[in-house]
Every structure is written in C-alpha cells, then in structure tokens.
Amino acid sequence: MNIVKQFAFISVLHMLHWKVTLSNEGVIDSDLQSKTLNVGEAKAPRYLLYDVNPGEGFNLRRDVYMRVANLVRNLNEDAPWILVLPPWGGLYHWKSRHLDQTRIPWSTFFDLPSLRRFVPVIEFKELLKLMPEPVIDELYYLQNYKEGWTEFEDKMDIRDCIQNPYHFNEDRGLWEGWFFSYGDEVGVRKLTCVSLLGHSALLKPFLLHNTTARTVMTDRAETMLHDRFGDKNYWECRRSMRFSKALRDIGDEFRRKYLDSTDEKDNTVLHEDWTQMKRKHGEAKGGPYVAAHLRRADFLYARPKDVPSLENTAKQLKAVLKKQKLKTLFIATDAPKDELKELKDLLRDYKVYTFEPPKEVLETYKDGGIAIIDQWICAHARYFIGTYESTFSFRIGDEREILGFDPDMTYNRVCGDEDKECEQPSRWTIVYK
Ligand SMILES: Nc1nc2c(ncn2[C@@H]2O[C@H](COP(=O)(O)OP(=O)(O)OP(=O)(O)O)[C@@H](O)[C@H]2O)c(=O)[nH]1
Ligand SMILES: [Mg+2]
Incomplete structure (x- = not known):
C-alpha cells in the first residue's frame, strides 16, 4: 500500500485516550471532529520525535530531517509511524535578537502537504494536543562510541551516557530538558544513551522490536548517517521539502x-x-x-x-x-x-x-x-x-x-585568496530511479 494511503487507513484506527481524528486528506488533525473507532492497540500509530545538537545550523538540520524521514518511511513498511516535526528555534545564526525565534512551526518554512507526500508528519504542537499528558515515553540519546572506532561497521549498543544534557526531576519523576523550548511543560519518562555508528536504517529493528512505547524521541539525531546518500530515496525526500x-x-x-x-x-x-x-x-x-x-x-x-x-x-x-x-x-x-x-x-x-x-x-x-x-x-x-x-x-x-x-x-564556488587549486564543489546530481 502506498505510504500516504496506508497512513490514511491507519489514522482511522483510534485507541484509548489518544485524540486522533482523520481529515479528508488523510492527514491527522486534532482540531477536526470526526468519528472515533476503537481498534486494537497494536495498529495505532507511533510517533518518532527527534532533536539535533544545539550548535547545528539551519541547513544541516534540514539534512538531518532527511535521515529521520527515511527512517520513518522505512518503519512504515512494517508498522504505522508518524514523524514529529521539531519546532525551529534557538539557532546561533538567527541574529535578529529583537524577535522571538522559538517554537516556529515547520509550516512557516515548508509546505506540509509536500512533506506528507513522502512520509506522515505532524507538528509537535499538534502532537501535544493529541497526547493525554505532555510526557514522551522514551528518549534515546545518541552518542558515539567512547573508545572511537578503527574500522567502520554499522553498530549500536546501549551504553552509559558520555554526556547527558537532561536532568532527572525527582518530584515529577521525569527527565527534563530543552524540548524545543517546551521544557517547562514537557518531560520524558525514560532516558537511555545509545552509542551508534552507522546509518539511520539501524534504528528500524530496534524501534520495531525493542520498544513498544507510543512516543519515542531520538536526540542528537545527526549521529545517524544517511542510509544511501544521493540515491532515489534521498532525492525523493529532498524533493518533498518544498518551501x-x-x-x-x-x-x-x-x-x-x-x-x-x-x-x-x-x-x-x-x-x-x-x-x-x-x-x-x-x-x-x-x-x-x-x-x-x-x-x-x-x-x-x-x-x-x-x-x-x-x-x-x-x-x-x-x-x-x-x-x-x-x-x-x-x-x-x-x-x-x-x-x-x-x-x-x-x-x-x-x-x-x-x-x-x-x-x-x-x-x-x-x-x-x-x-x-x-x-x-x-x-x-x-x-x-x-x-x-x-x-x-x-x-x-x-x-x-x-x-x-x-x-x-550550479557547482561553482569563490576561491580563497591563496588557494591556487580551488577544488570545485562535488556534483550531487539528482536521480529519479
Ligand atoms: N539570509 C541569509 N542568511 C544567511 C546567509 N548565509 C548564512 N546565513 C545564516 O547563517 C546560517 C548558516 O548556517 P548553516 O545553515 O549551518 O550553513 P553553513 O554554516 O553555511 O554550513 P555548515 O556550517 O557547514 O553547516 C543560515 O542558516 C542563515 O541563518 C545568506 O546568504 N542569507
Ligand atoms: Mg553552520
């Protein structure tokens, strides 16, 4: 089944207190009043949230979206997953300090119907409306291997945290952190550090079989690499990122x-x-x-x-x-x-x-x-x-x-003053199949 149709089908499968409804376009919209069906828990969609190293700029973040989107597309071959778009904000380069530049939804910058032709997505704010309480079930904080690596191989392991910007609030019984500036409202129930070397596809079996949580977040998502940089899927995802x-x-x-x-x-x-x-x-x-x-x-x-x-x-x-x-x-x-x-x-x-x-x-x-x-x-x-x-x-x-x-x-650059060779940019040309 085509991914969008599959999504539309699955979105009708409601459960418990999750306030999920279906609009005409087959896009989840919590504001719409429509019929609620109670179907088995196993079929209900799960949500993947992600965040990126705070120091990364706008354009690398767009690249990380593609890695996560391809993962979610892969996941949807086996089970319904929805990608939660992390609100924009707090970026180092956004210098207009007189403006509040946090909690910016993706729809300010991108065309959501276009994104949805590649993978089911939902704004974080919409997810908050659907959730029974503002608590994310599990967070996987991605990190490198402490000992480094000599030969590249795809691997991931649960490890002690090398560093961890989240802190545990005993009173709330929750991990607290930035959460796209929603830190005062949102928390996480369980935090695990995962050393990862390799491609985003590595996470698929883990997310399908090692956890049943409804809402799963990965932080430092830039740690995962593109499955196949520059292939058909890469370009489909890139084409879906219409402004x-x-x-x-x-x-x-x-x-x-x-x-x-x-x-x-x-x-x-x-x-x-x-x-x-x-x-x-x-x-x-x-x-x-x-x-x-x-x-x-x-x-x-x-x-x-x-x-x-x-x-x-x-x-x-x-x-x-x-x-x-x-x-x-x-x-x-x-x-x-x-x-x-x-x-x-x-x-x-x-x-x-x-x-x-x-x-x-x-x-x-x-x-x-x-x-x-x-x-x-x-x-x-x-x-x-x-x-x-x-x-x-x-x-x-x-x-x-x-x-x-x-x-x-297209593939031209200005050259440094002393750069006699001035290597021109690599040509990442588009492919359709
Ligand atoms: N309006 C505007 N903003 C720019 C321009 N060049 C850079 N910026 C700002 O500076 C940021 C650049 O950071 P990145 O998006 O990380 O791109 P980069 O720093 O060129 O590349 P890397 O550091 O290699 O990732 C942009 O997101 C913009 O906010 C420009 O020509 N016009
Ligand atoms: Mg940069």
Whole structure:
C-alpha cells in the first residue's frame, strides 16, 4: 500500500485516550471532529520525535530531517509511524535578537502537504494536543562510541551516557530538558544513551522490536548517517521539502520586480505535486542574473583559507559576470552591512541586488524565512556561485538540481585568496530511479 494511503487507513484506527481524528486528506488533525473507532492497540500509530545538537545550523538540520524521514518511511513498511516535526528555534545564526525565534512551526518554512507526500508528519504542537499528558515515553540519546572506532561497521549498543544534557526531576519523576523550548511543560519518562555508528536504517529493528512505547524521541539525531546518500530515496525526500508557498511567492515577486525573472521565461515552472515533476539537466534556463552566496561571518574565522577578501571576491564575481555576459548580480550573504557596502562599491559597474526584508516580512518569517527567500532567489539564477563547504550553498545546489539546471551553472564556488587549486564543489546530481 502506498505510504500516504496506508497512513490514511491507519489514522482511522483510534485507541484509548489518544485524540486522533482523520481529515479528508488523510492527514491527522486534532482540531477536526470526526468519528472515533476503537481498534486494537497494536495498529495505532507511533510517533518518532527527534532533536539535533544545539550548535547545528539551519541547513544541516534540514539534512538531518532527511535521515529521520527515511527512517520513518522505512518503519512504515512494517508498522504505522508518524514523524514529529521539531519546532525551529534557538539557532546561533538567527541574529535578529529583537524577535522571538522559538517554537516556529515547520509550516512557516515548508509546505506540509509536500512533506506528507513522502512520509506522515505532524507538528509537535499538534502532537501535544493529541497526547493525554505532555510526557514522551522514551528518549534515546545518541552518542558515539567512547573508545572511537578503527574500522567502520554499522553498530549500536546501549551504553552509559558520555554526556547527558537532561536532568532527572525527582518530584515529577521525569527527565527534563530543552524540548524545543517546551521544557517547562514537557518531560520524558525514560532516558537511555545509545552509542551508534552507522546509518539511520539501524534504528528500524530496534524501534520495531525493542520498544513498544507510543512516543519515542531520538536526540542528537545527526549521529545517524544517511542510509544511501544521493540515491532515489534521498532525492525523493529532498524533493518533498518544498518551501512554503508564502516564502516562494515573496522570492518570485522580487525576481519579477528587480531581476526580470519569471518561471515562464526562465523555464522553471514548478509542478504543484513534486512527485509528478521530473526535469532533465539543462532544461531550466534561469533568470538573466548571476547569484552568489557569500558565507562570511563565522566562516571568516572557521575557514579563513576558503573565504576570499572582499576585493578578491569582487574580482571573481566580475569575471563570472563577464563570462556569462550578464550585468545583474544577486548577492545572498550573512556579511555585516559595512562589508556588503564595500563589496557593492567594488562592483559599482553592475546592477547588484540583495533582498532587504520589509519589517513585516522579517517579523512574520524571521531569519530562517529570509534565508529561504535568499536561497530561492539564488536557485533561479542563470548561474550560481557559492561558498566552499557551506551547507547553505549546498541546499541551493539541490534546489537547482530539482529545477533542472545544467550542473556547470550550479557547482561553482569563490576561491580563497591563496588557494591556487580551488577544488570545485562535488556534483550531487539528482536521480529519479
Ligand atoms: N539570509 C541569509 N542568511 C544567511 C546567509 N548565509 C548564512 N546565513 C545564516 O547563517 C546560517 C548558516 O548556517 P548553516 O545553515 O549551518 O550553513 P553553513 O554554516 O553555511 O554550513 P555548515 O556550517 O557547514 O553547516 C543560515 O542558516 C542563515 O541563518 C545568506 O546568504 N542569507
Ligand atoms: Mg553552520
């Protein structure tokens, strides 16, 4: 049975005090009033929650989602599982400190119906409404092997915790922690540390056979690796991660207004249903502009050899514009204002644009939304040049693969001042089968 249909079928199987109802689309919605059926406990869906190392950025977190989503898709071959989307918040890079940037639902950034075409998902807030009490049954805190490893092999073992950011509250009889900033309300009944080396598929037999808990959370989910990086499942999941329509619309409006770029002219029309969209390399033409993602800020210190000076950046961008015979440049960057001004001065012979969000756009969609709009505009440029090993640049590359750009127009990077070799980015090209 197709996973979405299977999910729809299983969602009708209610049990005990769990307030699960079914909407027309076969998507769980606790707000809807509909019939309740009492069916055996064994068939009721189970919920997998996850969290990621607090230090990780937005774009790596999106990659971790894919590892977990593939696990949940695998689990659904044998039993009904629903992936619980961890609210966004507390990210180091989200600098607009005047805004509350916690408890942001996935629907602010992503199109949930698209995600659901790959795997059943539910927002954490919705799960809270369904739960009889805000207590997660079991938490598996993933960690490496203390002794390290010499030869790679897939393995996992229950071990003592090497470190554990959760603390046990004797009065409540629960483990307490961050829980996406819901720590005051939410707790966990049982916590176990698990040393893991290997792929997300390893967890499948464990979750199916070693526990019967209804709600299971894995923390430090980045510890699990992609089952098969870059294969069909990887790309299906990636294609399902469509940005929310509202953010795409803002990016499209900017393209139309300033960059003479529309989907019709650029051959980048999006099929509403990603499962029906299949593009060949080179089909997408892109708007008549070059887009550059210039990661600076902490990369200046973390990767000084890979980040060029502003003068050198301008020189490299001019060379690209000349070669592409284009006069318009869109820059996405996390550089501070003074650096951006200096760069724009150095490029004054060209039309240089950056997306400066109106106040209400920033307040509604926060720093994460602005990052997505920047990525969306970069994804539609005729030619893209990014920053070495930035996951922000990688995600733009994926987006361009989905749209059908020639890889030559995507896998480019600015080179460090002293980097004579300047290795170009690996080409993670899309596959459909
Ligand atoms: N709006 C906007 N934000 C950016 C830009 N570049 C970086 N950022 C911000 O800085 C964050 C970058 O962190 P990550 O998402 O971890 O990506 P990365 O740091 O480039 O890559 P890794 O550290 O290798 O994972 C983004 O999520 C944004 O919040 C940009 O061009 N535009
Ligand atoms: Mg980062």
